Amino acid sequence: MAVIGRRHVLGLGLAVGAGAALGLSSRPSWAAKQSGLSPITGGVKPIGQAERLARVAKLQGLMRARGFSAVLIEPGASMTYFTGVRWHRSERLTAALIPVEGDACIVTPHFEEPSVRETLAIPGEVRVWQEDENPLAVVAAWLRERKLAQGVVGVEETVRYFAVDGLRKVLPDVAVRSAAEVVRPCRMVKSQAELDLMQAATDVTIAAYRHTAAQIRRGMTPADIAEIMNGATEALGGEPEFALILLGEASAYPHGSGKPQQVRDGEVVLMDCGCNVQGYQSDVSRTLVFGEPNKRQREVWGQVRQGQQVALEAARIGAPAGSVDDAVRAYYAKLGYGPGYRLPGLSHRTGHGIGLDGHEPVNLVHGETTALAAGMCFSNEPGLYIPGAFGVRLEDCFHMTEAGLRWFSTPPTSIDQPFG
Numbered sequence: 001m002a003v004i005g006r007r008h009v010l011g012l013g014l015a016v017g018a019g020a021a022l023g024l025s026s027r028p029s030w031a032a033k034q035s036g037l038s039p040i041t042g043g044v045k046p047i048g049q050a051e052r053l054a055r056v057a058k059l060q061g062l063m064r065a066r067g068f069s070a071v072l073i074e075p076g077a078s079m080t081y082f083t084g085v086r087w088h089r090s091e092r093l094t095a096a097l098i099p100v101e102g103d104a105c106i107v108t109p110h111f112e113e114p115s116v117r118e119t120l121a122i123p124g125e126v127r128v129w130q131e132d133e134n135p136l137a138v139v140a141a142w143l144r145e146r147k148l149a150q151g152v153v154g155v156e157e158t159v160r161y162f163a164v165d166g167l168r169k170v171l172p173d174v175a176v177r178s179a180a181e182v183v184r185p186c187r188m189v190k191s192q193a194e195l196d197l198m199q200a201a202t203d204v205t206i207a208a209y210r211h212t213a214a215q216i217r218r219g220m221t222p223a224d225i226a227e228i229m230n231g232a233t234e235a236l237g238g239e240p241e242f243a244l245i246l247l248g249e250a251s252a253y254p255h256g257s258g259k260p261q262q263v264r265d266g267e268v269v270l271m272d273c274g275c276n277v278q279g280y281q282s283d284v285s286r287t288l289v290f291g292e293p294n295k296r297q298r299e300v301w302g303q304v305r306q307g308q309q310v311a312l313e314a315a316r317i318g319a320p321a322g323s324v325d326d327a328v329r330a331y332y333a334k335l336g337y338g339p340g341y342r343l344p345g346l347s348h349r350t351g352h353g354i355g356l357d358g359h360e361p362v363n364l365v366h367g368e369t370t371a372l373a374a375g376m377c378f379s380n381e382p383g384l385y386i387p388g389a390f391g392v393r394l395e396d397c398f399h400m401t402e403a404g405l406r407w408f409s410t411p412p413t414s415i416d417q418p419f420g
Helices: 051-067 077-083 112-116 135-145 161-170 181-189 191-211 221-234 248-252 295-314 321-334
Strands: 067-075 095-099 104-109 126-131 150-156 175-178 239-247 268-277 284-289 350-352 360-364 378-382 383-386 391-393 396-403 404-407
Touching: 051 067, 051 077, 051 095, 051 181, 067 077, 067 135, 067 181, 077 095, 077 104, 077 181, 095 135, 104 112, 104 135, 112 126, 126 135, 135 161, 150 161, 161 175, 181 360, 191 221, 191 268, 191 284, 191 396, 221 239, 221 268, 239 248, 248 268, 248 383, 248 391, 268 391, 284 295, 284 396, 295 321, 295 383, 295 391, 321 360, 360 378
Parallel strands: 067 150, 104 126, 150 175
Antiparallel strands: 067 095, 095 104, 239 268, 268 284, 350 360, 350 378, 378 396, 383 391, 396 404
């Protein structure tokens, strides 16, 4: 269960960027090199131009089949996926335009052009706008020149309203439609190169967990543990994304509590952490007990581990994504949890898509009809939460293959050895 990535700050575990958000130093103290750790990501290859061009060609084929003349994308994972451009969103519009035929165009502020070009990884034009100009007028001019303005312009589903509204104002007759139906089929199915990067990110997270777990001591706060975890992640070659640490009763609430927490004997330590390698994400949760687990903790831990197995057995090529969630809830209901999303029980979806984003479409959630297909990647995290007491979450990500499900990280088999 990836949290809000680099902006997640709740007095629990500090994610990347949390220091800046709190007015602290922009260089987190966890960046210090961890003793005995060195990068393990040296052999992984970046996404090459040929793969990006194949992505664009697939998108254009889908656009042609479904009547789109162009697709508009703002900075974020989809822009990186198709063009390689790694940029940020601000009040100044930067956008990628991918036509149904031909090369892409990037529209960006004049003074940002050199920086944007640094990561542009496919052939394409860059058009700029000055501070006193309307960037959507530049977008409209390009569409008119390419004779695309009379067609259907698809808008990637995360594009902000001001961009859509601005486009309609400069092109009153333009037909604007969500581009999810053409973008999602591209991004949901991962290539081997993408799977390799996600595997590398997961390997870093598991290694960082083992390093961190050995250093947990009585009295530590979530921030103390997160600092060790993030430092280990960076030393191992990953870029930390989030480190959510929930102690004691806080573990009963999936994203925690703002109440002060410390490691105490016999209490749950729930860790939900992830990183990225060249942009591709990991998301792994582990639950342990500091000291000797009691009977109830062991029981719930075992039920969650079996919940993961139920999800694994339900995840089959062609099955609706929602059926995985349904199978887990049916199992938990037999144990007296729920029903449905009620507590005590599993109050969130069984899993989410993952790739360049920590959370991607589609989800393993009741009612989701999208059929599972080879190359799709998901988290498997059917936690159980008992308000006022504790919670257990075990989370491992997997990808679908024609031969069955394949784990990025192997689920643990015992609360006594949560990291294998």
